Amino acid sequence: MPSWAEPVLLNGKTIPEMPEDLRHSFLEFDVQVRRGGFSLSTQGRFDSGITAIFGPSGAGKSTLLACLSGELKPDSGMIRSGGETLFSSHDAIHKPPRSFRAAMVFQQGMLFPHMTVRKNIEYGYRLRPENDRSIAVQELIAILRLSRLLHRAPNTLSGGERQRVALARALATSPRMLLLDEPVASLDIRLRNEVLAYLKQVHEKYQIPMLYVSHSLSDIMFLATEAIILESGKVKWFGPARQMVMSAATSAGGSSTPVENIFSGTVTGPDSVSVSTTTLWAPASSFPVATDVTVSISASEIILASQRPQAISARNVLFGTVSTVNRGYTNVIVSVDAGIRLVVEVTPESATELSLQVGRQIYAMFKTSSILVTPA
Amino acid sequence: MPSWAEPVLLNGKTIPEMPEDLRHSFLEFDVQVRRGGFSLSTQGRFDSGITAIFGPSGAGKSTLLACLSGELKPDSGMIRSGGETLFSSHDAIHKPPRSFRAAMVFQQGMLFPHMTVRKNIEYGYRLRPENDRSIAVQELIAILRLSRLLHRAPNTLSGGERQRVALARALATSPRMLLLDEPVASLDIRLRNEVLAYLKQVHEKYQIPMLYVSHSLSDIMFLATEAIILESGKVKWFGPARQMVMSAATSAGGSSTPVENIFSGTVTGPDSVSVSTTTLWAPASSFPVATDVTVSISASEIILASQRPQAISARNVLFGTVSTVNRGYTNVIVSVDAGIRLVVEVTPESATELSLQVGRQIYAMFKTSSILVTPA
Amino acid sequence: MNPNLDIIVLSLRVATVATLIIAPIGLLIAAFLVRTRSRWRFAVDLLVSMPLALPPVVVGFALLWLFGGEGPFGDATRGIAFTWFAMVLASAVVAFPLVVRSFVAGLSQVDPRLEFAARNLGAAPWRVAITITLPLARRGILGGLLLGFVRAFAEFGATIVFAGNIPERTQGIPAAIFSRISTGDFNDAWALAAVSIVIGGGALAVHNALVGRAGTTQWEDDSRNA
Amino acid sequence: MNPNLDIIVLSLRVATVATLIIAPIGLLIAAFLVRTRSRWRFAVDLLVSMPLALPPVVVGFALLWLFGGEGPFGDATRGIAFTWFAMVLASAVVAFPLVVRSFVAGLSQVDPRLEFAARNLGAAPWRVAITITLPLARRGILGGLLLGFVRAFAEFGATIVFAGNIPERTQGIPAAIFSRISTGDFNDAWALAAVSIVIGGGALAVHNALVGRAGTTQWEDDSRNA
Amino acid sequence: YPTPAEESTVSPLVFAAASLSDALNDVAQEYERKTGQNVDFNFAGSNLLANQITMGAPASAVFVAGYTPISKLINADKVETGSVSKVLYNRLVLVKHVQRSLPSIESLQDLVGTGSIAIADPATAPAGEYAAAALKSAGAWERLQMQIIPTLDVRAALGAVASKNADWAIVYGTDAMTQKNVEIVLEIASGSSENVPFYYAATISRETTGNRFIKFLHSEPAASIFQGYGFDIVAP
Numbered sequence A, B: 001m002p003s004w005a006e007p008v009l010l011n012g013k014t015i016p017e018m019p020e021d022l023r024h025s026f027l028e029f030d031v032q033v034r035r036g037g038f039s040l041s042t043q044g045r046f047d048s049g050i051t052a053i054f055g056p057s058g059a060g061k062s063t064l065l066a067c068l069s070g071e072l073k074p075d076s077g078m079i080r081s082g083g084e085t086l087f088s089s090h091d092a093i094h095k096p097p098r099s100f101r102a103a104m105v106f107q108q109g110m111l112f113p114h115m116t117v118r119k120n121i122e123y124g125y126r127l128r129p130e131n132d133r134s135i136a137v138q139e140l141i142a143i144l145r146l147s148r149l150l151h152r153a154p155n156t157l158s159g160g161e162r163q164r165v166a167l168a169r170a171l172a173t174s175p176r177m178l179l180l181d182e183p184v185a186s187l188d189i190r191l192r193n194e195v196l197a198y199l200k201q202v203h204e205k206y207q208i209p210m211l212y213v214s215h216s217l218s219d220i221m222f223l224a225t226e227a228i229i230l231e232s233g234k235v236k237w238f239g240p241a242r243q244m245v246m247s248a249a250t251s252a253g254g255s256s257t258p259v260e261n262i263f264s265g266t267v268t269g270p271d272s273v274s275v276s277t278t279t280l281w282a283p284a285s286s287f288p289v290a291t292d293v294t295v296s297i298s299a300s301e302i303i304l305a306s307q308r309p310q311a312i313s314a315r316n317v318l319f320g321t322v323s324t325v326n327r328g329y330t331n332v333i334v335s336v337d338a339g340i341r342l343v344v345e346v347t348p349e350s351a352t353e354l355s356l357q358v359g360r361q362i363y364a365m366f367k368t369s370s371i372l373v374t375p376a
Numbered sequence C, D: 001m002n003p004n005l006d007i008i009v010l011s012l013r014v015a016t017v018a019t020l021i022i023a024p025i026g027l028l029i030a031a032f033l034v035r036t037r038s039r040w041r042f043a044v045d046l047l048v049s050m051p052l053a054l055p056p057v058v059v060g061f062a063l064l065w066l067f068g069g070e071g072p073f074g075d076a077t078r079g080i081a082f083t084w085f086a087m088v089l090a091s092a093v094v095a096f097p098l099v100v101r102s103f104v105a106g107l108s109q110v111d112p113r114l115e116f117a118a119r120n121l122g123a124a125p126w127r128v129a130i131t132i133t134l135p136l137a138r139r140g141i142l143g144g145l146l147l148g149f150v151r152a153f154a155e156f157g158a159t160i161v162f163a164g165n166i167p168e169r170t171q172g173i174p175a176a177i178f179s180r181i182s183t184g185d186f187n188d189a190w191a192l193a194a195v196s197i198v199i200g201g202g203a204l205a206v207h208n209a210l211v212g213r214a215g216t217t218q219w220e221d222d223s224r225n226a
Numbered sequence E: 001y002p003t004p005a006e007e008s009t010v011s012p013l014v015f016a017a018a019s020l021s022d023a024l025n026d027v028a029q030e031y032e033r034k035t036g037q038n039v040d041f042n043f044a045g046s047n048l049l050a051n052q053i054t055m056g057a058p059a060s061a062v063f064v065a066g067y068t069p070i071s072k073l074i075n076a077d078k079v080e081t082g083s084v085s086k087v088l089y090n091r092l093v094l095v096k097h098v099q100r101s102l103p104s105i106e107s108l109q110d111l112v113g114t115g116s117i118a119i120a121d122p123a124t125a126p127a128g129e130y131a132a133a134a135l136k137s138a139g140a141w142e143r144l145q146m147q148i149i150p151t152l153d154v155r156a157a158l159g160a161v162a163s164k165n166a167d168w169a170i171v172y173g174t175d176a177m178t179q180k181n182v183e184i185v186l187e188i189a190s191g192s193s194e195n196v197p198f199y200y201a202a203t204i205s206r207e208t209t210g211n212r213f214i215k216f217l218h219s220e221p222a223a224s225i226f227q228g229y230g231f232d233i234v235a236p
């Protein structure tokens, strides 16, 4: 049974180990494989959520996907999906890639050069029994903006166009699982957001589990529920994506990648959400009232004050008690219990000025624009 | 002579046209080319800075680089670099790619599959006369972390490793110009930052002009001095990179991509910078005092208040006068003259509450962590 | 020219059947050579290439021995020599190495990752072979078929030894040319040689049309000429 | 076996020289066929392939006519026939189409964007050809050289007509085998055939070693077997 | 062209029928031992040799089987008519595989309906031409049409029987001697015209070294070598 690499400390909290009897584990694996000097040795279990795979260049992310798609036969170990053993060195089982039904979006695209874009997209689609085709090609073409490209040869496509075709081709197979290797790396911001939103929608609609390799914390934040950090072929960390993002951001230590506060909330009005009993002013959104949403607030955008501020453009002002203080070299991470538990990043100087210590009562304020509301 | 596409309004300011007699224009071009249904028709002049090329997928960014590197012969037009005419349909000049000396980092890597990583990197290096080799291979190997990969075949490299080798190969030729097609798209955050910092350093040290295709505003912010926005094969906009980023961010309209305030400043202490006569508290940095730096502050992280806030963790509090108010659907962009000119993004509700209007006197505050200080 | 017409038809038929026989076997062997790591690879490679290393006449004698009553198959295959089918066999054996070499070249240029992509999308191996491998190897495959057909069509040495030179039965164009030359019928001989060249050129044209303009890249396609 | 040794050496020399002559010309023609859009492509292609469509004996007669003193070059080329060099010419002509086809296959699988990458890095066209194009086309190039060498080595029909079968002068292995068979010296004939096969196998082994294990991908390389 | 002075140093090149190669190599050796003169041969099928010479091949002399090739050369003015001489004969024999039980044959007519008969192609090989002539003169040619297998040359006909692919073959007696698993069933003719004559002739416009060799071919030592190989000598 898989046992997780040593959990890392995140804001003073320990990430619990995965429970042994995770009921809905959709994919279970324990694979070892060597490639020249590199060796991958990972194990894990994924449920039907979206799992981000994060890690430095050369960590083994693509290698792991290659194993899980049946492309690369592991040296040893096992891969089980939905109760079916796809690979087991012990039992000498090695099912063909077809049985994996894990559609792959390759880092290099891998479009069939001798087929038009349409033929590429329809390749796997046509191989599915008709009553099994849950995702319509027409929909994919529309959403991924491919209609102008359908009759083109892959080698005439731009980088971003290739990635979209590869994505459409994979989705068109109505796969049991989706393996995405940096699928939006060469898309512009707008397309990237659209594609990510669509992936999320696909996941909600069809409950297709996804493994999503990305170097972008904001993509992961947006899309993933679970996350794995791979380093040198080993799982360094596994847990909820939001915690991973925080961990990665703090360990990166820079102010460029934000530490996020992430809450489950409910929409209570056109520009307000409630998180447990606290109501927050959020940017205007079109979510209907009572929608379950994820609310995230960047830790660096929260301001602390010892007195209640007056006539201020920050519309969210909460009162609470400092519960932990972690001093770093360039910043101090403080958590404040204010009905909700806020993680706040301040400078060491501010921390001193405000005499931040456990038990200190304090105001926390942030602007509506600091709040990101996304579907739960 | 090139004439620019209609300038766009940025926070009420008009971007001036490029002066006709830009003295140091290093690269001048005016190219038209058709590929199937797509046609590129652009003109421009670059000085020896770093120019970002920004634009949606399929806009023609790679096509433009192909023209400027001599890979794709334009249907008509001209390309001049450092006074030398490299291509001119009028004069039937079509110099070989060698004469362009514009080293390309391809979107698809294009490593030579039959050579080791080292051979790849040294390929162009060895072709330079010895006294012309300004960038040492050893340095590239060290900075791009390639030493472990030198004897490997390109097809055993991970996506990020490939990109780094491609970059090293191009830099090793000590080119007269560097054409970069999303060179950091599949690098992890840390490597990406390192590579960008190195590119900047290379540029400072060797004054190699660079054209940098990227979808990442923060990369562009960090690296580029000028920027071009390409759309459907046409230059939509040309101007200083910082203004492009602001423009793109506001036109994207979302809160996810920040509007930035960007200033030239000087380091005045370990954690302070001055912008004109105003001193700001910045994150601790290692820039020596008196270094010229670029200071940027995200517009959405600035809080406005009608009274002077007391005992607050935001260490920068400026007092000024509202000079412009632009109301959008989901946000209001306000500029405040407070010694420096700050652009602030607030919600429509806040704007109402604070009765923001031109002439209103107001406090603007932001945390040190909201300030990004980068080399000028 | 009427007897010549029969000769031409016979040669076309023999070359066509020979090519059709070689193609599938050649593909299997080429796939074995390209895609396996078997220790037998070199042995198979050598066996397949052997007819190339021998003058066709020698191959003819070898076939005569192999399929004759003294050979390993004994009397079972005795009826083959000096028949139409012997022509097919002789030309097939001689053309085989060329076909396999070309197939090997074609198959080995197919990126296995593209084949995997197809399998990943749900295709069974045979479907991958038909829809991905063969089309991507088509330059080598079609080149091999062209070489095979033309070589079989022009085969003389092995054929005349193994199939004889029986007018109206085993006398194809090459044997007919040989006879015409020997009897000093040079005009007829050159006419038949010209026919050979025309048919070879036709095969080449068909081949070129089928191969199409491969190898275009993003910047170097034919849209510009369109 | 002493006279046989001379025969083997002669055949090796002829095949080697023929291959060396074919190689550069074949490369130029293959490059022309692959890289240009010339209207002459088909004509050149056909001309080059012609010897393949004809029985070698016919090719031999064509050469004899062409260079024999009665042809277009008149007496200028009269001395060539029935010499060592005639053997070289005959085998070269017969092997040429095979070599060019293989070269064409090799060159057309080279991604022009890689060639551009090299030019972009400062390489002149000739350097690109040597360092990028040829190595990337090496499967086709080496395959062509192998085919050419082995085919030239086994050439009989054209050679015996154009160069004759003069012991110690123009009698290579194939002609020697023919002579041995003609006089019933079967042991000697088969021994020489075996030598042919061994030399062909040697060429194949050298070829395979030079080609190396091409076509490995990221996941399918040989590190696992190492 | 070599002057007479050079004549002794330039060896003649004799275009000779392939079936003579063993015997001629021995004869040439003997000749060289006796005269110090070297002789080179070009061995191939007689019709091919004739065609080569017609097309300008540099032969000093020819030594070919059957009348057709030599007459072709005479008609083309390629040989000195006066130098043409019939040197020897090769007998034609009917052979079968030793292990094959076939009807016993008394004369060529008996072959009708008995199985396939391989003969060298009458159109291209003198041995075949003479075999066909023998069958014609026996009155069996027309009726044997469906049984006849024309082969590349006489060796191929022999090979067809030796490998049991054909039932009968008409081949040179000299060849039949070399093949252990065939036996001679019938001598086609004991002397006369069905024996295949081999002609020697010097070519025109070449050095005359060919003429000296002819004298040696008719000499006693050469005759005994030829006889040793099974040829019949023509009385000079």
Ligand SMILES: Nc1ncnc2c1ncn2[C@@H]1O[C@H](COP(=O)(O)OP(=O)(O)OP(=O)(O)O)[C@@H](O)[C@H]1O
Residues within 6 Å of the ligand: A035, A036, A037, A038, A055, A056, A057, A058, A059, A060, A061, A062, A063, A064, A107, B152, B156, B157, B158, B159, B160, B161, B186, B188, D218, D219, D221, D223
């Ligand atoms: N055949 C091989 N020989 C040696 N090392 C190999 C081989 N194949 C892969 N590797 C190494 O294995 C490591 C993992 O590769 P992988 O492609 O999985 O990385 P990755 O995590 O996807 O990185 P990236 O984010 O850059 O794409 C890399 O360091 C790579 O160099």
Ligand SMILES: Nc1ncnc2c1ncn2[C@@H]1O[C@H](COP(=O)(O)OP(=O)(O)OP(=O)(O)O)[C@@H](O)[C@H]1O
Residues within 6 Å of the ligand: A152, A155, A156, A157, A158, A159, A160, A161, A186, B035, B036, B037, B038, B055, B056, B057, B058, B059, B060, B061, B062, B063, B064, B107, C218, C219, C221, C223
């Ligand atoms: N041969 C062709 N036929 C038709 N259209 C072509 C051809 N080659 C390129 N194009 C189109 O030209 C446009 C510009 O391509 P280009 O590669 O320059 O885009 P890009 O700006 O680099 O996009 P990306 O960010 O996705 O890489 C694309 O829409 C592409 O589809």
Ligand SMILES: [Mg+2]
Residues within 6 Å of the ligand: A061, A062, A063, A107, A181, B158, B159, B160
């Ligand atoms: Mg990867």
Ligand SMILES: [Mg+2]
Residues within 6 Å of the ligand: A158, A159, A160, B061, B062, B063, B107, B181
């Ligand atoms: Mg591009």
